[in-house]
Amino acid sequence: MKITLYGAAGDVTGSAYHVQTERGNVLVDCGIFQGGRDAELRSRKPPPIDYSRLDAVLLTHAHLDHTGRLPLVVKAGFNRPIYATPATIEMTSLVLHDSVKVQSYDLMRLNRKRLRTGLTAQPPLYGDEEVKKVEHLLRPIPYNESIEVAEGIRMRAVEAGHILGSVSIELSIKEKGTTKVVVFSGDLGPQGMAILKDPMPFRNANIVFLESTYGDRDHKSLKETLAEGEEIIQYAIANKGKILIPSFAIGRTQQLLYYIAASFHNERLSQFNVYVDSPMAIEATKIYLKHTELYDAEAMELLNSGHLKADLSHVKYVVTPEESMALNNVPGPMLIIAGAGMCNAGRILHHLRHNLWMPETSVVIVGYQGEGTLGRRLVEGATTITIFGEKIAVRAQIHKLGGLSAHAGQTDLLRWFDAIAPSRPTVVLSHGEDRGRIPLGQIIEQRYGIKPVLPEYGDQIEV
Ligand SMILES: [Zn+2]
Structure with missing residues (x-):
């Protein structure tokens, strides 16, 4: 052979x-x-x-x-x-x-x-x-x-x-x-x-x-990562800021939704608006919600108790580009998960363009950022970046969450x-x-x- x-x-x-x-x-x-x-x-x-x-x-x-x-x-x-x-x-x-x-x-x-x-x-x-x-x-x-x-x-x-x-x-x-x-x-x-x-x-x-x-x-521990994530969300809620999470549509987005739901459930966070602004992530989430036979014991418990459904009920799925653009006029606090995961394309670019210059904004990087991508420049501390030919000042807080691989x-x-x-x-x-x-x-x-x-x-x- x-x-x-x-x-x-x-x-x-x-x-x-x-x-x-x-x-x-x-x-x-x-x-x-x-x-x-x-x-x-x-x-x-x-x-x-x-x-x-x-x-x-x-x-x-x-x-x-x-x-x-x-x-x-x-x-x-x-x-x-x-x-x-x-x-x-x-x-x-x-x-x-x-x-x-x-x-x-x-x-x-x-x-x-x-x-x-x-x-x-x-x-x-x-x-x-x-x-x-x-x-x-x-x-x-x-x-x-x-x-x-x-x-x-x-x-x-x-x-x-x-x-x-x-x-x-x-x-x-x-x-x-x-x-x-x-x-x-x-x-x-x-x-x-x-x-x-x-x-x-x-x-x-x-x-x-x-x-x-x-x-x-080894990755940073999940416990530490989640505690850090909750702190970022609390800051955004207190300052009425927007949290932008560039995220990969399959896997990462569903993990994030699950952790946010669990934090609501344990009352470590008070409920606020979460938007999934990616047609592909929305489709992938539907497939995740369908195949419950693949869940682990903890997810099954949340599901069977009805809490997962209740805690996910304030997640809003943004399908059309018009709905996505309309988010610019909605005041924070809110959390927006949008693609692409490395900020090199997709709807996240529009949200970054509208919000990066505001100090109350938080950008949370949850995945690997390839060389030469906009995401990598943000992680490396760029003070200005160019989106669609327009120079944007970076005054937002940029966080890197390590433990969600x-x-x-x-x-x-x-x-x-x-x-x-x-x-x-x-x-x-x-x-x-x-x-x-x-x-x-x-x-x-x-x-x-x-x-x-x-x-x-x-x-x-x-x-
Ligand atoms: Zn893979």
Whole structure:
């Protein structure tokens, strides 16, 4: 058996693992590359494999860096099943259709520039038609049950605690009379994250592909983070200010809503207006509210007691651009969650433009801010910024809340690995830059005597 990495090898995007055996052939995840100079170029091609021989695609979760190249795979001729959990299927549709929208907007601007300089217009990577073909191939899988996905290859999916529907995948592969077990951790969530159950570890494998995004550190504790968040909200309420939270639509927004609801419920905060100003986040929230079977015990308790519904009742969902603009004329205090998560596009820009110059405004950064983004400049303390060609003074308070990551920190990664370590698997550290995977690899080597493989793009691992 051979496993080839066509992404997330030395970086954190573009996940795609091609598993080839004598009889079967599957691809685990197929995401786009994000950030960095040539990301767009690398995302234009599907993994270079023979699609007429591919039996199935298996998805760990819906994030674009795990699903974004699926329409290209379909375009390349693939028309067999794509297996995913029911929640991942719904999220994948949402994510891919949104990606078509974002792409066509970006392309319009790019092509205007290209045409002006005498170049020809560039075609889109894919459109809604290819996304519909992907939707047509998506097949639901149960949790914790072994199912056959190709000749000689069985798959079992278990909770990964990262976003709704996310799983780790175990493959049992029969070849030449023996069975080998391959585990893909997928993106692992931290222990104790809101709403979702904790990641479920494995006890046995011949080879493990372990994510290493935060292999070098632990996040700030959730308790500290929430206390800090409540302080910021109290300040805003006392000063009648607006709190602006640039947030990723899937996962982060729902976590925030949950924590705010819990704070209302415990009366640590008095109720005030919360707006979700992002059509995609609103759709994702609906999917979260639908799949209550995936909630952890604490979320179930809030749900069953009716409190979650009551405490979320003052959350207002802002659908149209007109409603979004109307918020400019509503006085604070209020909290607005809007995309994009790194302030590089979306409705958050309008809110920043209208409110950044006011000292009573608070901007709360809850996620990673890529280099060169407006969010990064705010975090780094810029005193003026430019939005839509207009210079804006930054007098607002800028806060960075560290503990809301959807990824396991170093301690949680090692706890997950500790359960499988006694089976002495080969370890491949994927989905991590050197900054994350080298320190994690050193600890695994010291603690367990297993030297992990740190792969590069295109590397093939023989089992
Ligand atoms: Zn993810």
